[in-house]
Amino acid sequence: MSESQKKILELLENKKITVDEAQRLLSALRGEEGHHEGHVLRDRTPKPARGKYLRVTVQPDPEHERAGNVDRVNVRVPMSLIRSGMKFSSLLPEEARDKVGGALRDKGIDFDMRNLKPEDFDELIDALSELEVDVRSSDGEMVRVFVE
C-alpha cells in the first residue's frame, strides 16, 4: 500500500472525508499510478474481446430433425445496431420519459430513464459480451443466446 493510499484511509478513519470521496480519491490515485507505470502495464492487461453480434439460435434435436422437425431460428443482430437503438431513447422528450418512467413504476419497476447516460449504454453492451444462455426444451430443441 502506498503512502498516499494510507493517507486517504486515515482521512476516512478520522471522518474528514466521506466513503464516496475516499473511493473517488483511491480510484483517481490508481489511474495515476497506472499512468506512471506507462504502456508496459497497459500491454500486459488483455483487452476484453468485444462481441460483434448478438446471436439467437434454435436448433432441433438430431433425432427430431430426422423425424421431420425442420424448425430452425437463426438471428444475428449487430451490436452496433443495439447501441444505435439505445441512443434513440436519449432523444425522447422529457414528458415522454416521465410517462415511460410512470408506466414502469406502475408495473413495479423503479427505473428512471433520465439517469441513463451514453456511457451506460457502452457499459451495458460490454456486459452483454459475457452473456450466454443455453436452454434445451422437452422436445429436444436447443435454444442458444450468445454474443460472438
Place this chain on the structure above:
Amino acid sequence: MKRPPLLLRLRIPGKKRRPGCWLPIFLLLPLALALLIVLAPVMLVVGAVVRRGGWRKRQLSTARVVVGMLCSVGGIMALVGLICSTPGLRVDVTDDDGRFEIAVI
C-alpha cells in the same frame, strides 16, 4: 467504420418454393435522400401544426414526440446511425411452411 446498407436479401415463405430476392438498397438511398429534401418543408408544417394543437390529445402527444425526434439534428443523426448499423443483420426462420429470411449486407 460504418457504411450504409447496400443489399437486402428477402425470402418469404409460400406454397411455391421461391428462391428469394436481392434488393439493391444502394439504389434506393439517393431516392430516399431526395424524398427527405422534398418532404422537409412538409415536416416543418406538420411540426408547426402539431405544436399549435387541434388534434386529439393522445395523437397529438405521440405526433409531437415523433416529429420532435425526427426534426432534431440529433434525431436525424441517430436515424442515420441506426440505418448504417444494419449491415450484418440477419433473421432466418425455417418451419413447416417454409423459410423466412431477411439479411442486410
